[in-house]
Amino acid sequence: MSTSPTPSERERADAEAKAKEEAEQAALPYKWTQTTKDLDVTIPIDAQYKGRDLDVKIAKTHLKVAIKGQDPIIDGDLPHPIHVDESTWTLETVPGGKEISVHLDKVNQMEWWAHVVTGAPKIDTSKIQPENSKLSELDGETRTMVEKMMYDQRQKEMGKPTSDEQKKMELLEKFKAQHPEMDFSNAKLG
Incomplete structure (x- = not known):
């Protein structure tokens, strides 16, 4: 008989997963940040290099930086x-060397990326907390x-119904309650 984890076990597992994720990300030769709209990668390199020493190719579904x-x-x-x-790269002088900055403009401006390239370790996108200030800057309708x-993306990742699907189910339940004489056994949602 399996018991579900206690909150402290869950917290410990979450903390371990977060630590593992942070270690994996820290081991990468670059740092990256993202918003739902774009993604920025910074790669520290030796100060001796100039733009002409670099080979940077940005394609619709591929990135090469060398x-x-x-x-x-x-x-x-x-x-x-x-x-x-809309995507660019620059070479900037920073304390201790230089840094290649790559800015990628996402086609789908409503999704989080789990990694920069598919061969890199993933982050848990369900744990991303967007900066509240950014959310609060949106007008009410956009923010909602x-x-x-x-919410829907998190629900989908957990295999649970999205808010629209929940609404449909609630409407159907309400309708069923109002019409007990009807047979809903073959009703399909969606």
């Missing part, structure tokens, strides 16, 4: 398509829509 003559730092398929014309989409 120093010419060396193994690529990133070379892989993107998990989702991007707008190539974004929150609904985030």
Whole structure:
């Protein structure tokens, strides 16, 4: 007989998963951040390199960042398509060296990416907490829509019904209660 984990066991498992995820991400040769609209990758490199020493290719579903003559730092398929014309890269001088900054503009501006390229370790997108300030800057209607989409994405990942599906089920239940004489055994939702 299996017992469900206690809250403290769940917290410990979550903390371990988070620590493992953080370690995996820290081991990558780049750092990355994202919003639902775009994704930014920063790659620290030696100060001696100039733009002409780099081989950076941004394609709709592929990203390659390399120093010419060396193994690529990133070379892989993107998990989702991007707008190539809106995506850019720059080389900037920072304390202690230089940094390649890659900005990717997502085609689907309503989803979180689990990783930059499909060969990299994933993050748990269900744990992403968007900055509240960003959400609160949205007008009421947009904010409601974004929150609904985030809820629906989490529900889908857990194999649970989305808010629309829940609404349909509630309406059907209400209708069934009002019409006990009807047979709903073959009713299909969707």
